[in-house]
């Protein structure tokens with residue numbers, strides 16, 4: 580087995596595995612190091628609801644057989660209102676999706692090493708030349724890519740990722756059967772992906788029901804964990820406690836039974852990305868935080884960042900033959916232009932959304948019902964003009980709260 584590659588990728592999540600597909604497809608020697616054992620893969624990393632849209636499926640050639648259920652609409656719920664947008668989507672079997680990406684990458688020539696927990700970068704004479712994994716195993720390469728999600732061991736070591744605990748969002752989800760998807764008190768969730776803004780069930784975040792066929796659905800919640808976002812939270816109630824509370828009090832779950840044994844758990848960071856590359860190094864996927872305010876499309880973003888990294892590696896290894904920080908910086912440019920344009924505004928929308936009280940969510944749904952489909956898509960893309968249309972003078976208090984949040988963090992002023 581060779582121990583020298585063009586590109587070393589840490590992590591076989593959607594980002595790492597997609598990047599390997601792209602690079603191997605272009606003829607590069609690429610190795611992916613994944614901490615989980617192959618016979619269990621994906622175990623703990625099987626952490627996503629897998630809701631996505633046609634653009635992701637077609638852009639990355641994802642086959643229908645990893646789709647658990649095709650949906651026809653997205654529903655947004657607040658405590659007393661809802662908004663329905665017709666939009667074809669797909670709830671992926673996340674395990675099958677991850678396995679497909681690995682197999683397809685292998686087919687194209689990528690090498691995978693499972694049971695390989697990446698520890699730190701190997702730096703010689705100031706140059707990054709490889710990666711150390713497990714106890715003392717080493718692998719060498721021209722370019723190293725961290726795609727380990729929030730773990731980010733390489734990016735952290737190289738001072739690239741500055742993932743802040745204050746911006747940490749956690750999530751939990753179960754698969755249920757016996758869910759009443761067309762309850763008279765709520766919107767019809769048959770063939771829908773539903774996101775609910777309601778601090779009773781997800782203080783400082785949102786909860787969801789994604790239909791997965793018949794009377795089954797993925798049901799989960801996620802929220803930002805810091806004090807400011809937890810103003811509406813009940814002391815000592817854990818994320819599991821909130822999900823239980825939702826299940827106990829929402830009539831749609833009266834006859835619901837959990838199907839899968841263990842819950843899906845995961846986390847992400849809601850914060851600006853900062854720098855994403857340095858000499859012969861790039862950070863991709865959830866190692867770099869990026870959030871969509873309305874739909875939360877993590878998968879599409881991380882696949883696009885994988886493609887941007889593959890394009891950059893191709894350019895640096897073949898065209899410019901230069902892997903300096905300046906050349907690798909092309910990746911940062913592509914990320915800001917193509918992966919998550921106008922990230923600052925999208926981030927602001929996301930944070931404002933989670934800070935607003937329940938009554939404001941009801942009004943938001945009423946307003947969304949009056950807007951055109953294009954307007955909503957523009958809002959999700961961070962259009963200032965369209966965002967302003969949704970704001971009221973009374974929102975000044977949340978804007979103020981948001982400003983203080985971004986200036987001072989949450990714990991320093993918990994009055």
Ligand SMILES: Cc1cc2nc3c(=O)[nH]c(=O)nc-3n(C[C@H](O)[C@H](O)[C@H](O)COP(=O)(O)OP(=O)(O)OC[C@H]3O[C@@H](n4cnc5c(N)ncnc54)[C@H](O)[C@@H]3O)c2cc1C
Nearest residue numbers: 590592593594614627628630697728750845864865877878
């Ligand atoms: C509960 C939940 C629900 C979600 N639902 C949706 C959704 O419906 N739609 C959507 O688009 N997005 C969703 N997301 C977000 C989406 O899942 C992520 O954005 C996406 O999985 C990120 O992919 P990634 O490859 O960057 O990282 P990850 O998926 O985190 O993959 C990282 C990989 O690296 C491996 N790894 C970690 N540490 C090491 C190490 N030291 N060495 C080697 N390997 C390592 C892990 O085992 C894993 O395989 C959800 C996230 C959560 C937590």
